[in-house]
Amino acid sequence: MTRTAIVTGGSRGIGRDVVTRLAADGFAVVAGYAGNERLAEDAVRAVDAAGGRAMAVQADVADEQAVAAMFDAAEAEFGGVDVVAHAAGKMALSPVADLDLAVLDDVYRTNVRGAFAVAQQAARRIRDGGALITFSSSVVGLAFPTYSPYTATKGAVEAMTMVLARELRGRDITVNTVAPGPTATDLFFEGKDQETVERLAAQPPLERLGTPADIAAVTSFLAGPDGRWINGQVLRANGGIN
Known part of the structure; x- marks a missing residue:
């Protein structure tokens, strides 16, 4: 039987590397994109x-019908779904005092509603013995100024993890969240000057930015046989930044 993975946000950044890594691990992969x-x-x-x-497969992750159609496509093409890695997300930065709440609604729609829509289909349709891997961010703990609209949505994703893990009792399905630290993606570099990038890169004891491949390796572990005893957890993959 072919093991199949759906990766949202699979066209670039961390999601792109997750697509490549899970395919190398032997999964048939559906690369979801917005x-x-x-x-x-x-x-x-x-x-x-x-x-x-x-x-x-194109799908707006906040549109439950589009998400269901993405799962339909995976089942039609590959026979079922075993792993879902939900890497799609959106970032907006602003001090709380200055935040346009329309911007907050937009980020919430993708990062929270989208996470629920994907998790809902995953809970219904992942085959027994599978895995759901969502993505948060280590900035939830780092509490950088201007990150409130983003960290608020990622905190919601983390809060959902253990609840869903418990709801799936009896099906041997793991549910975990990966929380990367500063990672060298287009989303990370957007709006940052070189001094800011170098300062963030120097903060972890390992003294570098993470790479998408680093995060894909963690995802591979959680999706594969060696990660089966990890469940309901938030893994902070950040080189020791916090």
């Missing part, structure tokens, strides 16, 4: 070129 079809198809072609199996 709007950048070219990058999603690039990810699929890279998997195909390496001898794996993948397909790209």
Whole structure:
């Protein structure tokens, strides 16, 4: 039986590396994407070129019908769903005092409603013995100024993790959250000057930024046989920054 993984946010950044890594681990992979079809198809072609199996499916993660259709596509093409890695997300930075609440609503829609919509389908449709991996951020604990709109949504994702793990009792399905620290993605670099980047890179004891491949390796562990005893946890993959 082919083991199948759905990776949201699979067209770039951490999600793109998760697609590549899970395909290398032997999963057939559905690369979910919001709007950048070219990058999603690039990810699929890279998997195909390496001898794996993948397909790209467009889905707004906050649209429950689109999310259900993405799961339908995975089941139709590959026979079922065993792992879901929900890497899609959106960031907005602002001091609380200055925050446009319309911006908060937009981030909430993707990061919280989207996480629930994906988790709902995962809870209904992941085969017994599978795994759901959501993504938070180590900034929930670091409490950087201006990150409130983002950290508030990621705190909600963390709060959901143990609850859902308990709700899935009896099905041998693990539910965990990966919380990366500063990671060298386009989303991280956006709006930061070189001094800020270097300061953040120097903070972990390992004295560097994380890479998407670092986070994909953690995801691979949770999705695979060696991670089966980890359940209901938030893993802070951040090089020791907090």
